Amino acid sequence: xxxxxxxPSWVICKSGTSVKIECRSLDFQATTMFWxxxxxxxxxxxxxxxxxxxxATYEQGVEKDKFLINHASLxxxxxxxxxxxxxxxxxxxxxxxxxxxxxxxxHFGDGTRLSIL
Amino acid sequence: GExxxxxxxxxxxxxxxxxxxNCAYSNSASDYFIWYKQESGKGPQFIIDxxxxxxxxxxxxxxxxxxxxxxxLSLQIAATQPGDSAVYFCAENxxxxxxxxxxxxxxxxxx
Numbered sequence: 001x002x003x004x005x006x007x008p009s010w011v012i013c014k015s016g017t018s019v020k021i022e023c024r025s026l027d028f029q030a031t032t033m034f035w036x037x038x039x040x041x042x043x044x045x046x047x048x049x050x051x052x053x054x055x056a057t058y059e060q061g062v063e064k065d066k067f068l069i070n071h072a073s074l075x076x077x078x079x080x081x082x083x084x085x086x087x088x089x090x091x092x093x094x095x096x097x098x099x100x101x102x103x104x105x106x107h108f109g110d111g112t113r114l115s116i117l
Numbered sequence: 118g119e120x121x122x123x124x125x126x127x128x129x130x131x132x133x134x135x136x137x138x139n140c141a142y143s144n145s146a147s148d149y150f151i152w153y154k155q156e157s158g159k160g161p162q163f164i165i166d167x168x169x170x171x172x173x174x175x176x177x178x179x180x181x182x183x184x185x186x187x188x189x190l191s192l193q194i195a196a197t198q199p200g201d202s203a204v205y206f207c208a209e210n211x212x213x214x215x216x217x218x219x220x221x222x223x224x225x226x227x228x
Contacts (some may be wrong), residue, residue, distance in 0.1 A: 002163075003144045004160075006160070016133070021196050031189070032214070034215070041125045042220075042221075043206060043218045043219065043220050043221050044126075044161070046215060046216075049214070049215055078196065092210050093160045093161070095160075095161075100214060101214060102149065102210035102211075102212065102213065102214040102215060103148055103149035103168065103214070104149075105151055105166055106151075106163075106216060107163060108153075108160035108161045108163075109160050110158075110159045110160045111158070111160045113158075
């Protein structure tokens, strides 16, 4: 149980392209979803938190116009990297949780490796 | 032995040994803790969690110990196997409904 699917698993595109990443909870309803960014050999850095049907809450330093998040249903959240540039290249990971309280586990997708040329 | 690399501490063990991975957390108000395992190129996988009203919890081959006095969390893996090789992260919920992740420890298991 608690399976989270993330798609695509990797993408390579030209600078200036917008890229959309999907995160789906397959066997549970995800009231809250999270988007993280991870650099090689480093920990996960939270980018934003989204609750179904409301606007995402972005962490300090994360540009909301650059990283558009939509959480339109209890099983789907999307992250769109707009006008991507090489510095946006990274490993992006989503997670999902059934409730809004923090004392419940988050379940993670397998990440999307984004490479901008 | 344990060594500290440029970014990621590494613990090297022999197959069959018991492994202990340590984590110091920062917020005394944190009430919930999780250990995750991350294999190369994949997302973190839930291993075990513990709430602050407990000091020990056991799973299959894993045990988590919580010492609130010194704000320390540990993950013990019994009879470590090569498939246990991965990066292990501790995470804490400090009351803001999000998790704060530790820096991670790489576990290398030699056959």
